[in-house]
Amino acid sequence: MKIISFPPYGLFGEVCYLLENNGSAALIDAPGNNDEIIAALSSNNLKLEKILLTHGHVDHIEGLADIAEKTGAAVYIHPADKPKLCDSVTNLSEYFGLPPVKKYSGETVDVREGDIIDLNGLDIKVMETPGHTSGSVMYIAEDAIFSGDTLFKGSIGRTDMPDGNNALMMKSLDKIASAKWELDNYTVYSGHTAPTKLSEEINHTIPYLKGLYSYDDLL
Ligand SMILES: [Zn+2]
Numbered sequence: 587m588k589i590i591s592f593p594p595y596g597l598f599g600e601v602c603y604l605l606e607n608n609g610s611a612a613l614i615d616a617p618g619n620n621d622e623i624i625a626a627l628s629s630n631n632l633k634l635e636k637i638l639l640t641h642g643h644v645d646h647i648e649g650l651a652d653i654a655e656k657t658g659a660a661v662y663i664h665p666a667d668k669p670k671l672c673d674s675v676t677n678l679s680e681y682f683g684l685p686p687v688k689k690y691s692g693e694t695v696d697v698r699e700g701d702i703i704d705l706n707g708l709d710i711k712v713m714e715t716p717g718h719t720s721g722s723v724m725y726i727a728e729d730a731i732f733s734g735d736t737l738f739k740g741s742i743g744r745t746d747m748p749d750g751n752n753a754l755m756m757k758s759l760d761k762i763a764s765a766k767w768e769l770d771n772y773t774v775y776s777g778h779t780a781p782t783k784l785s786e787e788i789n790h791t792i793p794y795l796k797g798l799y800s801y802d803d804l805l
């Protein structure tokens with residue numbers, strides 16, 4: 587398994603990744619830097635087989651229709667976020683005053699808790715982490731976690747936008763912090779920040795944020 591990263595892209599500095607295994611590749615989110623992604627596929631001699639969406643917000647799906655069409659890759663998304671692929675209101679392009687995203691009208695594959703997606707022999711596990719959106723998921727492959735907008739380096743995704751839910755986010759953070767992780771030293775590759783260590787976020791960021799919110803609840 588190899589991870590190819592790209593510089594932050596677009597208005598919100600979205601970060602996507604290519605996950606490679608035995609010549610096959612999966613793209614984690616599709617922010618719109620398609621030329622760079624296609625160049626990376628070609629220089630590494632990879633076939634893009636899957637596009638794994640962490641959620642359906644505009645900044646993570648802006649390039650989806652074009653790259654899916656160009657590569658023929660299968661598109662994976664949680665059913666709760668699937669309607670965002672075709673809706674400027676719920677994918678927030680309207681909310682942010684952006685032009686509508688080119689609609690992806692092809693097939694999608696549903697992902698749910700515990701699913702295992704095969705990438706040419708590599709197991710990619712799905713963990714549901716609702717809160718930032720109701721269909722937010724993380725993808726876990728070996729010691730890498732692709733966390734989308736659920737968990738960042740030193741922070742978490744917003745829950746104040748449409749379809750966000752702070753109580754669910756707190757539950758998802760508890761789930762991440764108390765999960766039985768099989769390996770040591772997982773690296774978290776988020777949708778907007780530099781990579782970080784899972785232990786760092788579990789030991790510092792999550793307790794700090796949970797502390798803030800529980801204090802709020804007492805007021
Ligand atoms: Zn988002």
Ligand SMILES: [Zn+2]
Nearest residue numbers: 643645735777
């Ligand atoms: Zn985002």
